[in-house]
């Protein structure tokens with residue numbers, strides 16, 4: 001059996017170019033990146049500059065999928081063809097985003113409660129995306145996971161080349177304790193393609209549990225990878241992070257954030273960008289440090305606090 005695939009989950013404004021470059025510099029790369037979604041509507045494809053940069057300036061060597069969110073086949077097909085001109089490894093359809101703004105227009109998880117629209121989008125994209133390059137990222141239903149078998153039948157009919165299953169429904173949002181790995185198991189049994197499991201994987205042990213019991217083809221990790229970016233190194237057989245590793249992570253992330261901001265950089269802007277990542281890392285800090293980090297508007301002050309991070313003895317535990 002081939003080695004499981006490790007993928008970084010797309011997170012708008014978080015798993016950006018600076019974060020991808022940081023993973024490369026700390027030698028903890030996944031096997032696959034996915035951009036945050038490009039919003040595709042009849043009038044326009046919102047070519048978000050930050051997502052484009054992940055594709056065009058991604059010199060990490062890791063293949064990257066461009067993700068599209070939309071509710072109509074024609075615009076999705078148009079934008080997929082456009083994105084396929086770029087150095088991407090494929091197109092990923094977003095059928096999981098729970099944002100009311102996106103769902104109101106039937107996109108993201110909105111596709112899960114409109115099966116004809118889901119079918120049209122899947123079939124349309126399948127018809128323009130070359131073999132080996134089409135994947136779908138989905139939740140397990142709009143309201144309950146009992147919807148998943150019919151959703152899966154639509155996905156199976158489009159014969160995607162890969163699926164990523166976030167084991168929650170739209171109604172679950174991101175509530176702790178709501179991930180149901182067994183629903184991803186259903187996808188493994190139904191689809192004729194690799195299925196990556198996703199949802200609340202924050203430790204090496206949890207990743208191994210998914211791989212051993214649910215999705216042997218691979219795992220996709222989002223918030224857990226921002227909290228512990230060394231999880232990919234660990235999944236490839238490397239060591240758990242030390243305190244020095246975590247200090248290096250925050251130092252490199254600060255440098256790479258500075259680099260992507262470039263001429264747009266201001267002290268407060270740099271701190272605000274850093275807070276997008278730190279939102280998943282406050283568990284490493286004391287309440288006083290967290291308070292100071294949340295209010296920081298000066299990058300030297302932020303660096304001073306970040307460089308004092310200290311790991312507890314057992315770092316393979318969720319910190320929060």
Ligand SMILES: Cc1cc2nc3c(=O)[nH]c(=O)nc-3n(C[C@H](O)[C@H](O)[C@H](O)COP(=O)(O)O)c2cc1C
Nearest residue numbers: 009010011012036037166199200201221222223224
């Ligand atoms: C801030 C944030 C932004 C996200 N943006 C996207 C996105 O653009 N596309 C997408 O498919 N999922 C997005 N997600 C969902 C994640 O990819 C992932 O499915 C979810 O966080 C569960 O995995 P995790 O527990 O490993 O983080 C986002 C999640 C968060 C928290």
